[in-house]
Amino acid sequence: MRTDQRSTCPISTALEIIGDRWTLLVVRDLMFAGKRHFREFLQSEEAIASNVLASRLATLVENGIVTREGDPSHAQKAIYSLTEKGLELLPVVVAMSAWTQKHHPDTRRPEAAELVALAPRAMAKLQAELKREHGID
Numbered sequence: 001m002r003t004d005q006r007s008t009c010p011i012s013t014a015l016e017i018i019g020d021r022w023t024l025l026v027v028r029d030l031m032f033a034g035k036r037h038f039r040e041f042l043q044s045e046e047a048i049a050s051n052v053l054a055s056r057l058a059t060l061v062e063n064g065i066v067t068r069e070g071d072p073s074h075a076q077k078a079i080y081s082l083t084e085k086g087l088e089l090l091p092v093v094v095a096m097s098a099w100t101q102k103h104h105p106d107t108r109r110p111e112a113a114e115l116v117a118l119a120p121r122a123m124a125k126l127q128a129e130l131k132r133e134h135g136i137d
Contacts, residue, residue, distance in 0.1 A: 017063050018089070022048055022056045024096070027082075027089055030066065031130060032111070036079050037071070065089070081134040090127055 006012055018024055025046055029035040033044070041053050048056075057080060060066035065086035071077035098116040101108050115122050130136075 017059070018065075020056070022046075022052055023060065024089075024093060026053070026056050026060065027065070027086060028093055030080065030082050030086070030134075031090060031093065031126075034133070036081065037077055038080075060086070082130060082136070083134075084136050087127060087130055087134070087136060090123060090130070094123060 006016065018027070025044065025048070026041060029041055029044055033040075035041050035044075038050075038053065038057070041057075042048065042050060057066065057068070060080075061068050063085075064083055067081045067083055068078050069081070071079050094115055097112045101113060101116060115126070
């Protein structure tokens with residue numbers, strides 16, 4: 001992971017952390033698909049390579065967006081969870097979805113359109129559910 005910043009621009013800094021092709025897709029799967037294990041992320045339709053996934057998960061953990069804990073049901077598995085900081089990306093992900101659905105209609109999905117249409121109320125409800133699922137106080 002890069003430890004120095006290219007600039008003090010907040011957009012540049014955000015892109016250094018979450019601006020690659022895969023990172024927000026991992027966050028999306030944590031938020032909307034209920035994925036919590038490495039193998040589950042590998043099953044996403046975008047077909048992320050395992051080495052890329054490992055790198056992105058490590059970056060998310062290093063930046064405090066996701067936590068990684070051992071799975072009590074299996075010694076060799078880990079459970080990934082959003083942190084409060086990670087959960088605060090929800091409005092960003094929803095805004096990106098809304099923008100894309102508006103300008104690229106072939107990408108619309110019923111569940112994404114519903115979340116965008118109900119944005120403030122639905123987002124508050126989803127945030128509460130995600131907090132419970134990911135153990136955020």
